[in-house]
Amino acid sequence: MSELEFPNQLNNFLTFCNLRNSAVESKALDLQLSSWFYPTALLPLGAFIRENRKKIKYVPPANQNVANYISLVIGDLKVESECKTYIPIISLPPKSSENESGKLLECVFKFHNNGKEYGGENAFKYLISELVDNIYQHSEFRNAFVMAQKYEKKRFMEICFFDDGITISGSFAKKGMIFEDSEAILQAINGLSTKGSERGFGLGSNLKVFTQGLPGEMLIVSGKGAAFFKANEPTKLYILQDKYKLKGTLISVRIPYPVKEVDIYDFIQ
Amino acid sequence: MTSSNRIIIKETLSENLALRDLASSFFDKIEKNQAKQVVIDFKGIKSISRSFAQEYLSRKAKSKKSISEANIPENVEKMFEIINEQETRTPIIDLKSVKVICI
Numbered sequence: 001m002s003e004l005e006f007p008n009q010l011n012n013f014l015t016f017c018n019l020r021n022s023a024v025e026s027k028a029l030d031l032q033l034s035s036w037f038y039p040t041a042l043l044p045l046g047a048f049i050r051e052n053r054k055k056i057k058y059v060p061p062a063n064q065n066v067a068n069y070i071s072l073v074i075g076d077l078k079v080e081s082e083c084k085t086y087i088p089i090i091s092l093p094p095k096s097s098e099n100e101s102g103k104l105l106e107c108v109f110k111f112h113n114n115g116k117e118y119g120g121e122n123a124f125k126y127l128i129s130e131l132v133d134n135i136y137q138h139s140e141f142r143n144a145f146v147m148a149q150k151y152e153k154k155r156f157m158e159i160c161f162f163d164d165g166i167t168i169s170g171s172f173a174k175k176g177m178i179f180e181d182s183e184a185i186l187q188a189i190n191g192l193s194t195k196g197s198e199r200g201f202g203l204g205s206n207l208k209v210f211t212q213g214l215p216g217e218m219l220i221v222s223g224k225g226a227a228f229f230k231a232n233e234p235t236k237l238y239i240l241q242d243k244y245k246l247k248g249t250l251i252s253v254r255i256p257y258p259v260k261e262v263d264i265y266d267f268i269q
Numbered sequence: 270m271t272s273s274n275r276i277i278i279k280e281t282l283s284e285n286l287a288l289r290d291l292a293s294s295f296f297d298k299i300e301k302n303q304a305k306q307v308v309i310d311f312k313g314i315k316s317i318s319r320s321f322a323q324e325y326l327s328r329k330a331k332s333k334k335s336i337s338e339a340n341i342p343e344n345v346e347k348m349f350e351i352i353n354e355q356e357t358r359t360p361i362i363d364l365k366s367v368k369v370i371c372i
Contacts, residue, residue: 007372014372047358095290102283104292109285122344125316128288132280133320137289186367190360198327204361226372235367244372265347268319269359 007228009158009219010238011250012040017244020048028057035066039160039218040252043147046074046089047162051143073147084105085150087111092163094145095136105132108146108159119214127209131161131203131251138194139165139249154254163250168225173235181225182237189227191269201269208267214259222249274304275339279313286317286345290325296332305334312340322348 006014013036023029029049037045050059060067071123073088087108094149108128108195115124135144151157158181164166165176169184175194179187189207205230210216217233226238276299299307326338326349329336341349 100369101288102285105285105287106283122316125285125287129285129316130320133288133318137320142363182369186362186364190364198323201323204316204318207361220317235362237367237369239369239371241372265351268348269352 001065001109007041007217007219007230007236009038009217009254010226010228012038013044013046013219013221013226013246013250013252014244015245016041016044016048017246019045021243023048023052026053029040030059030060031061031067031070032059034061035063036108037070039147039149039158041249042070042073042233043089043145043160043162044250046070046147047061047143047145047164049074064240084111085152087146087148087159091147091149092132092135092141092146096268101132102138104146105129108148117258118255119209119259122264123209123213123264126264127206127253130161131253132204135161135163135249138168139163140171141165141248142231150257153261156254158252158254160250160252162248167176167247167249168220169223169225176195180225180239182227183225185222185225185227185236186235205268206236209262209264213262213264213267214255216253219252220249220250221246223247274302274306275308275310281310284313284315286314286321286325287321289324292321293328296325296328299334299336300332302334307336308335308339309336310339311317311342311345312325314342314345317345317348319348319352323352327336344355 016242019029025103025181053075060070073086075088090104090107092104109125110122112118113129114121123152135141141163146159148157148159156169167181168188171179171181171194172184172187178195184251189204191201207218210218211231220227224240226240228236282295286292337370
């Protein structure tokens with residue numbers, strides 16, 4: 001990848017931002033010419049469509065297959081068939097009903113055959129559990145969603161989590177720790193916690209398992225900051241203009257498959 | 270000890286111990302229990318997150334009850350060991366090597 005090229009996941013996020021900005025300006029989300037979306041674009045786009053159904057006209061893609069896919073994915077449908085290659089956009093239950101969150105996790109685990117092709121059951125469940133737990137612990141979300149898509153020919157899956165909460169820097173700021181959005185992401189990865197010295201190991205350990213163990217790729221976008229992580233590549237930190245600001249936090253992970261069993265204890269602190 | 274003091278955690282929660290708040294609410298229930306000695310049976314547990322394990326051990330340490338474990342699977346045991354033997358935190362990202370890009 002050249003210096004000027006952005007990682008695929010970041011490009012997909014920027015696609016979402018451009019569509020969102022155009023829709024806000026014109027009061028119409030025009031997807032007529034759109035041919036495909038990865039979850040990194042489709043998850044925040046789906047959340048945007050849901051929130052603005054009454055305010056913004058939605059023009060679906062001209063390609064009927066793409067239009068059907070989008071309407072299925074954003075429709076909050078339950079996964080009824082194990083043959084599907086995607087998990088549609090599913091809302092995370094509010095904090096007050098964590099038992100429901102357990103059911104959601106079971107749904108994600110089952111869809112991915114308990115992670116047997118993604119580094120093994122123990123690794124996969126650990127990774128997904130920690131990401132969902134982070135959202136509950138820190139984001140103070142009003143809405144939070146998960147979505148996943150398998151790409152069988154390309155041999156990877158992409159799973160995304162999006163919450164419209166206070167962002168990572170916002171969570172630090174509530175405890176008097178002031179960082180720019182992009183720096184806050186790195187601080188969180190490196191273990192700074194708003195909840196004491198025993199805490200703050202989750203995101204960093206997760207990143208190590210994802211990028212070094214599997215090895216996958218991870219994009220984190222929060223407010224006006226973004227960071228991209230891939231094994232054997234320097235971390236890329238992005239300072240975003242206002243037009244690319246995300247109200248909340250998006251975590252996008254690409255995991256190749258099949259991946260042999262990963263011993264997560266080599267990576268967890 | 271009576272059998273009522275043995276709690277099969279899989280039946281109370283799930284075979285996957287994922288969320289910190291679930292560990293917390295699990296201990297809230299234990300604290301309301303009259304028994305002074307409690308055995309947590311981990312039979313059938315498939316996975317445990319670090320967050321769940323950390324909250325479990327933290328609440329156990331604070332509890333005035335005598336709490337012990339039975340049938341702990343190897344993966345749960347390893348996670349408990351990591352938390353109990355927590356060493357100095359090592360930064361994951363070397364901040365000097367980070368490339369900063371404005372978009």
